[in-house]
Amino acid sequence: MPEQKESSKQTSLVEAVLPGRKSGWVTAVRQKGNHLLTVQRKFTKQGVHPFDEIKWVKRAALIAGDEGKAVFEAKDLEFPDFWSQTAVNIVASKYFRVLDGSREKSVKSMIARVTQNMAKWGMEQGYFATDEDKTIFEAELAYILANQYGSFNSPVWFNCGILPDPQLSACFINSIQDTMDSILNAVYIEGMIFKGGSGSGINFSALRSSREKLSGGGIASGPLSFMKVLDTSAGVIKSGGTTRRAAKMVILNIDHPDIEDFIKCKAEEEKKAWILIDHGYDGSLDGNAYGSIAYQNANHSVRVTDEFMQAVVDDKDWETKAVTSGETVGSYKARDLMKMIAESAWVCGDPGLQFDTTINKWNTCKNSGKINASNPCSEYMFLDDSACNLASINLLKFRKADGTFDIDSFKHIVDIFITAQEIIIDNASYPTKKIAENSHLYRALGLGYANLGALLMSLGIPYDSDEGRAMAAAITSIMTGKAYAQSAKLAQASEPFPKYSENREIMDEVLEMHKAESKKIPALVSPALLAAAQEVWDEAISLGKDCGYSNAQVSLLAPTGTIAFMMDCDTTGIEPDLSLVKVKKLVGGGTMEIVNMSVPLALKTLGYNEEQIAETTAYIKNKGTIENAPGIADAHYAVFDTSFKPLNGQRYIQYMGHIKMESAVQPFLSGSISKTVNLQNEITVEEIEDVYIEAWKAGLKCIALYRDGCKRVQPLNVKGADAVKQPDPVRRRLPDERSSITHKFEIGGHEGILTAGAYEDGKLGELFLMMHKEGSVVSGLANCLSIAVSLALQYGVPLEAFVDKFAFQKFEPSGWTKNAQIRMAHSIVDYVFRYLALKFLPPTEAAKYISGLKVEKAEIAVEDKEMNQEISATIKSPSPLEGEGRDEGSSKSEAPPTSIELASVQTQSDAPVCDNCGSLMVRNGSCYLCLNCYKTTGSCS
Numbered sequence: 001m002p003e004q005k006e007s008s009k010q011t012s013l014v015e016a017v018l019p020g021r022k023s024g025w026v027t028a029v030r031q032k033g034n035h036l037l038t039v040q041r042k043f044t045k046q047g048v049h050p051f052d053e054i055k056w057v058k059r060a061a062l063i064a065g066d067e068g069k070a071v072f073e074a075k076d077l078e079f080p081d082f083w084s085q086t087a088v089n090i091v092a093s094k095y096f097r098v099l100d101g102s103r104e105k106s107v108k109s110m111i112a113r114v115t116q117n118m119a120k121w122g123m124e125q126g127y128f129a130t131d132e133d134k135t136i137f138e139a140e141l142a143y144i145l146a147n148q149y150g151s152f153n154s155p156v157w158f159n160c161g162i163l164p165d166p167q168l169s170a171c172f173i174n175s176i177q178d179t180m181d182s183i184l185n186a187v188y189i190e191g192m193i194f195k196g197g198s199g200s201g202i203n204f205s206a207l208r209s210s211r212e213k214l215s216g217g218g219i220a221s222g223p224l225s226f227m228k229v230l231d232t233s234a235g236v237i238k239s240g241g242t243t244r245r246a247a248k249m250v251i252l253n254i255d256h257p258d259i260e261d262f263i264k265c266k267a268e269e270e271k272k273a274w275i276l277i278d279h280g281y282d283g284s285l286d287g288n289a290y291g292s293i294a295y296q297n298a299n300h301s302v303r304v305t306d307e308f309m310q311a312v313v314d315d316k317d318w319e320t321k322a323v324t325s326g327e328t329v330g331s332y333k334a335r336d337l338m339k340m341i342a343e344s345a346w347v348c349g350d351p352g353l354q355f356d357t358t359i360n361k362w363n364t365c366k367n368s369g370k371i372n373a374s375n376p377c378s379e380y381m382f383l384d385d386s387a388c389n390l391a392s393i394n395l396l397k398f399r400k401a402d403g404t405f406d407i408d409s410f411k412h413i414v415d416i417f418i419t420a421q422e423i424i425i426d427n428a429s430y431p432t433k434k435i436a437e438n439s440h441l442y443r444a445l446g447l448g449y450a451n452l453g454a455l456l457m458s459l460g461i462p463y464d465s466d467e468g469r470a471m472a473a474a475i476t477s478i479m480t481g482k483a484y485a486q487s488a489k490l491a492q493a494s495e496p497f498p499k500y501s502e503n504r505e506i507m508d509e510v511l512e513m514h515k516a517e518s519k520k521i522p523a524l525v526s527p528a529l530l531a532a533a534q535e536v537w538d539e540a541i542s543l544g545k546d547c548g549y550s551n552a553q554v555s556l557l558a559p560t561g562t563i564a565f566m567m568d569c570d571t572t573g574i575e576p577d578l579s580l581v582k583v584k585k586l587v588g589g590g591t592m593e594i595v596n597m598s599v600p601l602a603l604k605t606l607g608y609n610e611e612q613i614a615e616t617t618a619y620i621k622n623k624g625t626i627e628n629a630p631g632i633a634d635a636h637y638a639v640f641d642t643s644f645k646p647l648n649g650q651r652y653i654q655y656m657g658h659i660k661m662e663s664a665v666q667p668f669l670s671g672s673i674s675k676t677v678n679l680q681n682e683i684t685v686e687e688i689e690d691v692y693i694e695a696w697k698a699g700l701k702c703i704a705l706y707r708d709g710c711k712r713v714q715p716l717n718v719k720g721a722d723a724v725k726q727p728d729p730v731r732r733r734l735p736d737e738r739s740s741i742t743h744k745f746e747i748g749g750h751e752g753i754l755t756a757g758a759y760e761d762g763k764l765g766e767l768f769l770m771m772h773k774e775g776s777v778v779s780g781l782a783n784c785l786s787i788a789v790s791l792a793l794q795y796g797v798p799l800e801a802f803v804d805k806f807a808f809q810k811f812e813p814s815g816w817t818k819n820a821q822i823r824m825a826h827s828i829v830d831y832v833f834r835y836l837a838l839k840f841l842p843p844t845e846a847a848k849y850i851s852g853l854k855v856e857k858a859e860i861a862v863e864d865k866e867m868n869q870e871i872s873a874t875i876k877s878p879s880p881l882e883g884e885g886r887d888e889g890s891s892k893s894e895a896p897p898t899s900i901e902l903a904s905v906q907t908q909s910d911a912p913v914c915d916n917c918g919s920l921m922v923r924n925g926s927c928y929l930c931l932n933c934y935k936t937t938g939s940c941s
Contacts, residue, residue, distance in 0.1 A: 119141075249374055318332050364552050365506065388556075392447075426440065463661065464656075469665075473533070681709040752782070916930065
């Protein structure tokens with residue numbers, strides 16, 4: 001028997017199909033080991049199902065679109081009473097599936113179809129020692145999912161328990177060869193991946209360049225031509241059937257002869273869209289302007305080596321090489337190529353960079369091959385023709401009342417998720433035989449987390465601080481080290497992944513590298529957390545030497561997308577918060593604007609009393625920033641810094657704050673990190689070059705960035721340097737007969753009529769504004785404002801100056817409008833001047849003022865008294881965060897005070913409009929996410 005077992009490790013697959021499988025590619029049956037898996041209870045009680053300890057209530061889900069019409073609506077749904085309305089809407093609209101002829105109506109059904117199948121599969125595959133271990137595993141997993149401690153990637157919720165051969169992985173990496181058969185086959189493979197709700201990435205560097213000859217004569221088309229073909233295919237396939245757009249990544253190596261064309265292609269297409277938009281074509285995400293140009297369905301990345309990056313630093317030459325012969329085709333200054341990359345990113349956000357040398361330094365399977373590509377969001381990086389299923393843990397659930405981290409519960413949940421993800425591998429379907437084979441040969445997993453930003457804020461720790469980075473590093477180290485330890489136990493229960501023996505020494509070296517990095521974590525966290533972050537690698541390495549590992553990779557950090565909101569997280573993935581002010585969705589419909597509930601907990605942690613907390617949250621709600629709030633120490637401002645600069649503040653997390661955080665956690669991940677470094681609109685091309693270089697020096701595996709407002713800004717505008725003395729003001733009167741626009745509007749039920757008159761050159765020259773009945777206070781003020789603005793415009797005050805001062809002014813009446821481009825108005829003045837910006841300013845200028853979110857009803861105006869009562873209740877109410885942590889057999893109590901039923905008020909100035917409901921979207925990883933109907937522009941979930 002020992003000889004047979006050893007032999008099975010060397011074979012690629014056991015040619016057998018698991019019981020119950022009806023179709024799909026051949027899968028491997030794991031060999032049973034001598035030490036089958038035992039599962040300990042942490043959260044559940046024997047004889048008591050975790051669902052029985054939850055209060056279940058009937059809820060309704062409603063997602064409204066334009067003019068309040070329902071995009072999705074369902075009633076009499078069964079949910080835990082502590083799940084927010086946002087979580088209800090997401091699950092009901094996205095993850096409830098048709099089962100036995102009818103659509104699911106209960107979270108119990110949704111979770112049970114996942115946990116029961118996984119427990120059954122695990123028993124069939126011989127993982128569990130006894131039936132009792134199977135029962136405990138199923139119960140613990142059900143508890144974790146129902147109580148929002150963690151969640152699987154979207155394809156699990158889409159397909160598990162629904163299809164006989166479910167596609168359960170979110171991330172795929174494909175290969176492509178320099179043949180027409182391979183190229184056309186890639187179209188089919190990607191289509192099948194998108195259909196199942198997942199995304200894929202391909203490195204096109206194997207295709208000969210447009211500067212090389214074909215064997216039969218003539219010149220090759222080059223990879224960019226075929227990228228267009230696959231891009232068009234992705235544009236017409238809805239991922240997951242109807243759930244969202246397809247997501248893909250295309251990559252080209254820095255030494256490919258077509259690299260200059262690749263670097264510039266997306267920026268050049270972007271400029272075409274600007275021209276179309278300026279001539280009246282629809283500029284929305286799925287409008288005919290962007291629908292008419294190429295490369296819009298893929299993220300673009302350039303693969304660069306240490307050799308190239310050093311050439312940039314040293315200002316040396318760089319050569320491109322022919323794919324077929326290896327001969328030199330072109331020569332550049334390395335800095336010129338880097339400048340091209342930075343200029344294109346300045347225009348449209350692409351391309352990102354992937355640091356090839358660093359990626360392959362951490363490759364656990366170097367003897368089997370080189371890592372060439374990634375999934376669409378760049379967190380899964382592994383060998384070609386492979387797949388990875390993901391899960392994410394809600395970090396805020398492990399914060400105890402005393403500010404310590406519940407290490408034991410965290411480690412237990414890592415064990416449960418790694419076991420579940422391991423079981424998924426042999427019970428999932430794959431789009432090709434090659435991907436199926438590699439999935440079984442290497443068995444890569446992707447465990448990660450969400451809500452890091454909220455956890456740090458709640459502890460009073462700035463995201464951009466040495467202490468914050470140390471805590472993130474320690475948590476990530478525990479997660480990955482414990483995951484590898486559990487992987488070794490799974491190997492003991494079955495066998496190591498089939499390619500382990502081929503890579504044993506390499507894998508040992510990489511885990512020793514992880515261990516060495518854990519010794520470098522600064523002692524800025526609790527001694528217990530630091531010790532756990534280091535000791536976990538001793539356990540993982542010791543078990544691995546005895547048993548091997550069941551998985552070549554175990555961890556990464558995904559953008560989390562909708563599953564973060566399903567878990568009621570304030571922040572997605574590794575991201576800091578976007579804004580301190582949120583829009584809360586209310587049970588039964590409607591919304592109200594509140595301060596992010598991480599804020600009062602952070603203020604309490606920092607020592608402020610209830611009165612101060614209430615006053616500060618009211619200030620933040622009014623101003624959108626904590627800066628200059630009465631009684632708040634300047635030293636505490638950094639705790640509340642967010643990704644974007646608030647409307648009335650100056651503080652935000654600079655790009656190095658993002659890079660340093662990624663650098664702190666990257667050494668403790670098998671894969672990479674999906675994160676977009678948000679940059680202010682004013683950043684220069686030269687500064688973007690510095691961002692890329694600093695990311696490389698910091699040891700990141702990849703970097704993607706996005707300059708706020710970049711989608712409609714012409715690059716490299718240069719203002720005149722000479723100052724000109726301004727003449728005395730002269731009034732420019734309008735002609736007796738002039739063109740005008742009359743616009744009827746409504747703000748929260750208050751109607752008005754706006755008439756704007758223009759000069760012969762189309763510039764605004766006068767304003768008439770009528771509100772309510774003649775003689776009312778509002779009507780009189782509107783009339784006076786019209787006269788003052790008209791005179792100022794005719795005396796030469798630029799419209800931009802008015803828009804800059806009056807846009808986003810907050811006072812009553814305020815509320816939701818019927819204007820699809822300005823969904824919410826903070827006041828009449830806010831609406832009027834943003835409307836004038838849309839009609840009379842260049843699109844690049846007007847885009848700055850299309851900010852805010854559209855939600856269902858005009859319930860933003862909440863009295864300070866009501867807000868203060870909610871904040872006070874939050875501080876006083878007991879919760880899992882304020883107890884002594886989760887002991888065995890404990891039951892679920894109230895929701896964490898920072899759970900986000902929320903959508904961020906702050907958005908990018910050029911965020912696209914959701915084609916499903918009309919709301920503005922926000923960046924999420926390398927995709928966009930709608931916080932109203934939860935649609936994404938890719939597979940970011």
